[in-house]
Amino acid sequence: xxxxxxxxxxxxxxxxxxxxxxxxxxxxxxxxxxxxxxxxxxxxxxxxxxxxxxxxxxxxxxxxxxxxxxxxxxxxxxxxxxxxxxxxxxxxxxxxxxxxxxxxxxxxxxxxxxxxxxxxxxxxxxxxxxxxxxxxxxxxxxxxxxxxxxxxxxxxxxxxxxxxxxxxxxxxxxxxxxxxxxxxxxxxxxxxxxxxxxxxxxxxxxxxxxxxxxxxxxxxxxxxxxxxxxxxxxxxxxxxxxxxxxxxxxxxxxxxxxxxxxxxxxxxxxxxxxxxxx
Amino acid sequence: xxxxxxxxxxxxxxxxxxxxxxxxxxxxxxxxxxxxxxxxxxxxxxxxxxxxxxxxxxxxxxxxxxxxxxxxxxxxxxxxxxxxxxxxxxxxxxxxxxxxxxxxxxxxxxxxxxxxxxxxxxxxxxxxxxxxxxxxxxxxxxxxxxxxxxxxxxxxxxxxxxxxxxxxxxxxxxxxxxxxxxxxxxxxxxxxxxxxxxxxxxxxxxxxxxxxxxxxxxxxxxxxxxxxxxxxxxxxxxxxxxxxxxxxxxxxxxxxxxxxxxxxxxxxxxxxxxxxxxxxxxxxxxxxxxxxxxxxxxxxxxxxxxxxxxxxxxxxxxxxxxxxxxxxxxxxxxxxxxxxxxxxxxxxxxxxxxxxxxxxxxxxxxxxxxxxxxxxxxxxxxxxxxxxxxxxxxxxxxxxxxxxxxx
Numbered sequence: 001x002x003x004x005x006x007x008x009x010x011x012x013x014x015x016x017x018x019x020x021x022x023x024x025x026x027x028x029x030x031x032x033x034x035x036x037x038x039x040x041x042x043x044x045x046x047x048x049x050x051x052x053x054x055x056x057x058x059x060x061x062x063x064x065x066x067x068x069x070x071x072x073x074x075x076x077x078x079x080x081x082x083x084x085x086x087x088x089x090x091x092x093x094x095x096x097x098x099x100x101x102x103x104x105x106x107x108x109x110x111x112x113x114x115x116x117x118x119x120x121x122x123x124x125x126x127x128x129x130x131x132x133x134x135x136x137x138x139x140x141x142x143x144x145x146x147x148x149x150x151x152x153x154x155x156x157x158x159x160x161x162x163x164x165x166x167x168x169x170x171x172x173x174x175x176x177x178x179x180x181x182x183x184x185x186x187x188x189x190x191x192x193x194x195x196x197x198x199x200x201x202x203x204x205x206x207x208x209x210x211x212x213x214x215x216x217x218x219x220x221x222x223x224x225x226x227x228x229x230x231x232x233x234x235x236x237x238x239x240x241x242x243x244x245x246x247x248x249x250x251x252x253x254x255x256x257x258x259x260x261x262x263x264x265x266x267x268x269x270x271x272x273x274x275x276x277x278x
Numbered sequence: 279x280x281x282x283x284x285x286x287x288x289x290x291x292x293x294x295x296x297x298x299x300x301x302x303x304x305x306x307x308x309x310x311x312x313x314x315x316x317x318x319x320x321x322x323x324x325x326x327x328x329x330x331x332x333x334x335x336x337x338x339x340x341x342x343x344x345x346x347x348x349x350x351x352x353x354x355x356x357x358x359x360x361x362x363x364x365x366x367x368x369x370x371x372x373x374x375x376x377x378x379x380x381x382x383x384x385x386x387x388x389x390x391x392x393x394x395x396x397x398x399x400x401x402x403x404x405x406x407x408x409x410x411x412x413x414x415x416x417x418x419x420x421x422x423x424x425x426x427x428x429x430x431x432x433x434x435x436x437x438x439x440x441x442x443x444x445x446x447x448x449x450x451x452x453x454x455x456x457x458x459x460x461x462x463x464x465x466x467x468x469x470x471x472x473x474x475x476x477x478x479x480x481x482x483x484x485x486x487x488x489x490x491x492x493x494x495x496x497x498x499x500x501x502x503x504x505x506x507x508x509x510x511x512x513x514x515x516x517x518x519x520x521x522x523x524x525x526x527x528x529x530x531x532x533x534x535x536x537x538x539x540x541x542x543x544x545x546x547x548x549x550x551x552x553x554x555x556x557x558x559x560x561x562x563x564x565x566x567x568x569x570x571x572x573x574x575x576x577x578x579x580x581x582x583x584x585x586x587x588x589x590x591x592x593x594x595x596x597x598x599x600x601x602x603x604x605x606x607x608x609x610x611x612x613x614x615x616x617x618x619x620x621x622x623x624x625x626x627x628x629x630x631x632x633x634x635x636x637x638x639x640x641x642x643x644x645x646x647x648x649x650x651x652x653x654x655x656x657x658x659x660x661x662x663x664x665x666x667x668x669x670x671x672x673x674x675x676x677x678x679x680x681x682x683x684x685x
Contacts, residue, residue, distance in 0.1 A: 060584040061457065061570060063464045064307045070451065082582045108305060109568045113583030135305040135569065139295060160309040162471060167312050185309060186469035 027238030031081025049270025057106030094127030189239025192218025222272030229276025296485020301602035348505035361656035375668030377408035383494035388475035401456035402594030403435025405479030410444035426454035480523025481601035484572030495529025526667035547590035548617030639668030
């Protein structure tokens with residue numbers, strides 16, 4: 001396996017390790033609030049302090065999302081977002097940034113309808129590094145996980161508080177890149193976990209895998225990010241960022257404040273992450 | 279997509295991972311997977327446990343009122359001038375529909391698993407009422423997710439659920455119908471998975487739900503076989519049922535699947551007509567395979583894989599998907615699925631009411647509509663069985679509104 005090329009995810013995480021700090025993983029929904037603004041947000045994220053970008057593929061029925069990301073998906077779809085446009089935005093981003101990893105995150109049906117082989121080929125060509133597909137457990141690995149790995153795309157798995165020591169080896173089997181620990185039971189953007197619980201969970205997962213462990217769900221502020229960063233390899237923030245998009249809109253449309261609303265929150269979170277192990 | 283195979287048996291599925299051909303499976307968030315696997319084991323153990331089956335049977339006898347009668351609809355048959363029509367009277371069950379069949383089965387399973395809280399989604403409210411009923415009977419707290427649109431059009435059932443002690447949560451996401459209620463129920467489940475049993479109201483969702491709900495509903499078809507043999511000395515020529523998610527249909531179909539002389543027809547909600555984009559809820563006739571709510575099945579969706587809302591006069595059929603076993607039965611050709619429009623269902627609702635003195639649920643009226651189309655083309659010695667899955671008391675306000683009567 002040593003002949004495998006180093007992925008952008010691995011390279012970025014190795015670099016952060018030498019810096020001795022955790023990663024800031026930022027989630028925004030592709031096409032929210034419109035295609036053009038969304039691309040501007042995407043391009044501005046690394047400069048604001050994002051180390052890895054999760055780019056949400058909007059879906060009509062996001063069953064594991066709380067109200068913030070549900071609303072972001074609705075905004076994006078109402079503005080005409082499609083899978084083709086999402087991949088185009090990744091390609092446009094990649095033209096100016098060949099280092100920041102992009103992980104597409106969403107639900108399986110839009111990928112299934114796009115066509116699995118076509119999707120992994122086009123995603124790889126566009127510069128996608130990893131996938132998180134919420135409704136594809138390891139029991140369904142033949143669907144997308146294995147084709148993605150064959151195409152050179154990491155398949156990142158969610159671990160949860162219900163992932164016990166019996167379950168973890170199953171879900172880590174074909175995962176690569178990093179592990180995303182969903183730190184609370186529930187949907188995105190509602191509850192947040194206690195730092196002590198996070199530390200114990202991260203330790204438990206690390207006993208089963210050499211992969212870095214990112215922790216998310218309910219992180220809204222730099223302070224919370226700092227607390228999580230003390231115990232994890234990275235902090236994932238999503239709902240707070242799409243809420244920043246929402247709060248910047250006027251009559252549902254992007255304003256001059258939209259991109260800065262996101263980047264200023266990302267900067268605060270990045271500063272929190274950097275404080276975490278200080 | 280047609281597999282065009284002749285199988286030795288259509289009754290052996292699903293496989294151990296929950297697949298009926300390419301359909302079914304377990305497409306759920308990782309948080310739910312340990313529980314789904316536990317549920318699978320718990321159900322397999324319960325299924326094989328004579329004590330569990332015995333308790334369910336005894337409850338059905340004295341609480342549900344089973345067996346439900348198989349009634350020869352003499353006046354309707356004469357009115358149509360063709361085949362003899364029998365009605366399987368599931369609408370006479372306690373709570374007024376077939377939903378009590380899987381409600382009782384699932385509450386016994388939830389108790390066996392040590393769960394302390396029940397959630398359910400509902401469209402027409404029939405499953406919500408059945409869930410609230412069994413929760414009252416067994417002393418469980420019950421929370422029901424129901425689309426805000428459906429709360430409005432099924433007010434009597436909302437009040438019934440509340441009387442039974444359930445908390446009804448109106449869901450405003452999307453169009454506020456069954457799909458949105460199911461999304462919200464799944465969000466609750468992800469949040470409270472350790473204590474909560476999700477009582478899914480149809481033969482859909484992640485494995486083992488489609489097979490489990492089918493097994494609990496198969497009491498309909500098993501009784502029908504015995505009853506038609508007693509009445510006519512032979513099996514029917516045609517079995518018809520309405521299909522939304524497909525629980526009543528799979529319940530009456532499954533015991534007949536391996537009888538090649540029994541034709542089987544499922545009736546989907548044709549809404550405003552199949553030619554109207556997003557104007558119907560006929561997943562098999564107007565959708566394509568996709569993945570939603572834990573299973574692969576035919577779905578109403580756009581070219582980008584976004585799910586459409588669909589439309590039906592009947593809240594219980596207003597769902598963009600269908601149970602995965604139906605998708606497989608359609609592709610294999612064993613069962614034929616046809617649409618009936620809102621208007622055809624409404625006409626059938628009135629015909630059955632006037633001719634037989636039986637007010638059918640608007641869901642079941644879709645099946646009656648197909649019988650009304652087919653019976654006149656069949657010989658007088660041929661036999662049709664229609665699954666009358668629910669009673670129409672809950673729909674009187676909806677129908678009154680359409681007919682211009684202010685109640």
